[in-house]
Amino acid sequence: xxxxxxxxxxxxxxSVKTSEGEVSEVLGGSASYFSLxxxxxxxxxxxxxxxxxxxxRHRELLxxxxxxxxxxxxxxxxxxxxxxxxxxxxxxxxTLDTQLNVFADFKPKLSASQAASEAVFLANIDPxxxxxxxxxxxxxxxxxxxxxxxxxxxxxEALKALLSRxxxxxxxxxxxxxxxxxxxxxxxxxxLSSWGPRVVVIKKGEHGALLRAAGKTYxxxxxxxxxxxxxxxxxxxxxxxxxxxxACRGGLSDVGxxxxxxxxxxxxxxxxxxxxxxxxxEDLERGEVDRRFNDLxxxxxxxxxxxxxxxx
Amino acid sequence: xxxxxxxxxxxxxxSVKTSEGEVSEVLGGSASYFSLxxxxxxxxxxxxxxxxxxxxRHRELLxxxxxxxxxxxxxxxxxxxxxxxxxxxxxxxxTLDTQLNVFADFKPKLSASQAASEAVFLANIDPxxxxxxxxxxxxxxxxxxxxxxxxxxxxxEALKALLSRxxxxxxxxxxxxxxxxxxxxxxxxxxLSSWGPRVVVIKKGEHGALLRAAGKTYxxxxxxxxxxxxxxxxxxxxxxxxxxxxACRGGLSDVGxxxxxxxxxxxxxxxxxxxxxxxxxEDLERGEVDRRFNDLxxxxxxxxxxxxxxxx
Numbered sequence: 001x002x003x004x005x006x007x008x009x010x011x012x013x014x015s016v017k018t019s020e021g022e023v024s025e026v027l028g029g030s031a032s033y034f035s036l037x038x039x040x041x042x043x044x045x046x047x048x049x050x051x052x053x054x055x056x057r058h059r060e061l062l063x064x065x066x067x068x069x070x071x072x073x074x075x076x077x078x079x080x081x082x083x084x085x086x087x088x089x090x091x092x093x094x095t096l097d098t099q100l101n102v103f104a105d106f107k108p109k110l111s112a113s114q115a116a117s118e119a120v121f122l123a124n125i126d127p128x129x130x131x132x133x134x135x136x137x138x139x140x141x142x143x144x145x146x147x148x149x150x151x152x153x154x155x156x157e158a159l160k161a162l163l164s165r166x167x168x169x170x171x172x173x174x175x176x177x178x179x180x181x182x183x184x185x186x187x188x189x190x191x192l193s194s195w196g197p198r199v200v201v202i203k204k205g206e207h208g209a210l211l212r213a214a215g216k217t218y219x220x221x222x223x224x225x226x227x228x229x230x231x232x233x234x235x236x237x238x239x240x241x242x243x244x245x246x247a248c249r250g251g252l253s254d255v256g257x258x259x260x261x262x263x264x265x266x267x268x269x270x271x272x273x274x275x276x277x278x279x280x281x282e283d284l285e286r287g288e289v290d291r292r293f294n295d296l297x298x299x300x301x302x303x304x305x306x307x308x309x310x311x312x
Numbered sequence: 313x314x315x316x317x318x319x320x321x322x323x324x325x326x327s328v329k330t331s332e333g334e335v336s337e338v339l340g341g342s343a344s345y346f347s348l349x350x351x352x353x354x355x356x357x358x359x360x361x362x363x364x365x366x367x368x369r370h371r372e373l374l375x376x377x378x379x380x381x382x383x384x385x386x387x388x389x390x391x392x393x394x395x396x397x398x399x400x401x402x403x404x405x406x407t408l409d410t411q412l413n414v415f416a417d418f419k420p421k422l423s424a425s426q427a428a429s430e431a432v433f434l435a436n437i438d439p440x441x442x443x444x445x446x447x448x449x450x451x452x453x454x455x456x457x458x459x460x461x462x463x464x465x466x467x468x469e470a471l472k473a474l475l476s477r478x479x480x481x482x483x484x485x486x487x488x489x490x491x492x493x494x495x496x497x498x499x500x501x502x503x504l505s506s507w508g509p510r511v512v513v514i515k516k517g518e519h520g521a522l523l524r525a526a527g528k529t530y531x532x533x534x535x536x537x538x539x540x541x542x543x544x545x546x547x548x549x550x551x552x553x554x555x556x557x558x559a560c561r562g563g564l565s566d567v568g569x570x571x572x573x574x575x576x577x578x579x580x581x582x583x584x585x586x587x588x589x590x591x592x593x594e595d596l597e598r599g600e601v602d603r604r605f606n607d608l609x610x611x612x613x614x615x616x617x618x619x620x621x622x623x624x
Contacts, residue, residue: 207519219533303568
């Protein structure tokens with residue numbers, strides 16, 4: 001049976017400027033990207049909060065794509081807003097403005113049904129809140145969290161404690177190095193693994209991602225794209241593909257499944273960055289996802305050399 | 313029959329400082345790294361020049377490892393010297409000093425036997441000289457060149473003309489972008505391919521390398537290393553592994569062979585960067601090379617999901 005996934009995180013209105021254009025007050029937030037990605041593989045529920053100004057069309061969009069919004073609260077006040085821009089190298093966002101608004105008082109309280117979800121993704125929020133949500137879960141079989149530099153600087157101990165309790169930790173390369181205090185992504189992956197998570201995923205944007213599992217590190221390239229319109233949400237989309245695939249197929253202890261989950265993460269992220277906001281995810285069909293997955297698999301596949309095999 | 317490889321390039325004395333230490337006047341130069349890498353797979357000859365001060369032990373080292381030095385000239389004067397250092401991110405060298413010395417007047421003149429080599433690697437020298445060497449070759453079946461930013465800025469047209477005449481072009485990511493005038497490595501690979509070479513290889517250091525061949529781009533990760541002592545020579549070592557494997561096994565038109573050549577390039581480069589200078593290549597045995605190749609192959613291999621296959 002496919003596990004149900006709960007995602008706890010932000011739903012936001014983003015304003016973004018990249019070398020390819022500019023958008024204002026579009027759908028954003030980690031929970032939006034994650035859920036629109038993971039829904040390709042498994043049922044998803046969002047636990048999140050928006051303000052009264054949250055456009056009805058965004059809510060309808062999520063609902064019409066099968067995302068369960070029973071944990072979606074609308075409070076008096078304004079929705080979380082983020083604005084940022086990307087330089088020429090395109091990987092790292094410069095935050096221009098953050099207005100937490102109703103998100104400032106986000107204290108997720110799970111319903112009995114939400115707490116019974118088999119899988120949970122704790123998107124980037126205060127690690128103490130992430131831990132509190134985790135404690136509300138009944139008996140999840142797949143738990144994961146993400147974080148950001150802000151929490152690494154301000155609450156490293158809470159984060160470290162959280163890592164000892166989750167199955168999967170997702171981090172960007174710079175975040176992983178900073179948190180682990182290591183100059184190299186591979187050493188960071190090893191160090192973070194030693195803190196408890198069975199799986200560590202380090203995301204490197206256009207350079208792909210690292211998987212640390214079962215005492216070994218595996219590197220995978222990103223799906224090759226000649227044009228990136230907007231990198232916003234790539235990491236949460238990656239997590240959605242990774243978690244969605246595992247929720248659907250299981251296998252945290254099967255490295256083959258984890259590798260496929262990495263490729264599904266890359267594939268989903270590659271769609272997101274081809275358009276602004278969640279545009280590319282909204283009408284994406286599973287057939288397209290699998291075609292790109294197979295394309296990536298074929299590019300990566302290195303056939304054995306019959307002569308080398310004969311020699312060895 | 314295994315093709316003989318001719319490499320035309322620098323033999324130098326390097327002084328290098330990295331976060332892992334410092335060395336002075338050690339064996340360096342593109343031809344040194346290339347030949348000590350390629351010799352694992354095929355017979356290699358160096359065409360190069362050194363000064364009277366070139367230490368006998370370096371010459372003896374190359375000769376004892378089977379590198380043919382009949383095209384190695386010793387001239388009155390000093391050997392080419394390069395000194396540089398690497399910052400914390402470790403990928404890009406900062407050149408502190410370059411003394412061309414006898415290398416300034418390097419005008420390679422091939423013997424009949426050298427001109428008859430089946431494969432040639434034109435390491436980073438003036439593209440006009442590279443073209444002149446290529447014209448001296450009788451009927452090579454595998455030709456390749458590398459370059460650097462200096463020539464991209466000073467002689468872009470000569471370089472472009474050269475590219476239309478070689479089978480394989482190797483470049484670092486920044487060089488490829490600069491030469492192609494493209495902001496993205498994938499677009500650069502496509503543009504450079506359109507200038508003529510059948511194969512374009514873009515090296516991205518710790519982030520792996522791109523292969524452009526047969527109208528498609530393939531991305532491969534680097535062999536994962538937790539410690540890099542000295543990145544000097546990684547690119548020429550990569551080229552040595554790539555060219556060596558192809559010289560030994562053929563198959564410029566076989567994408568499977570090209571992919572394996574990429575992995576052998578990565579594997580050879582991973583040895584080089586683990587020690588200063590050519591140290592790690594000197595006593596390296598082919599069995600160790602193949603073991604690391606198989607390790608990389610195994611890390612990359614993504615098994616098919618039986619359920620997905622049944623569904624599709």
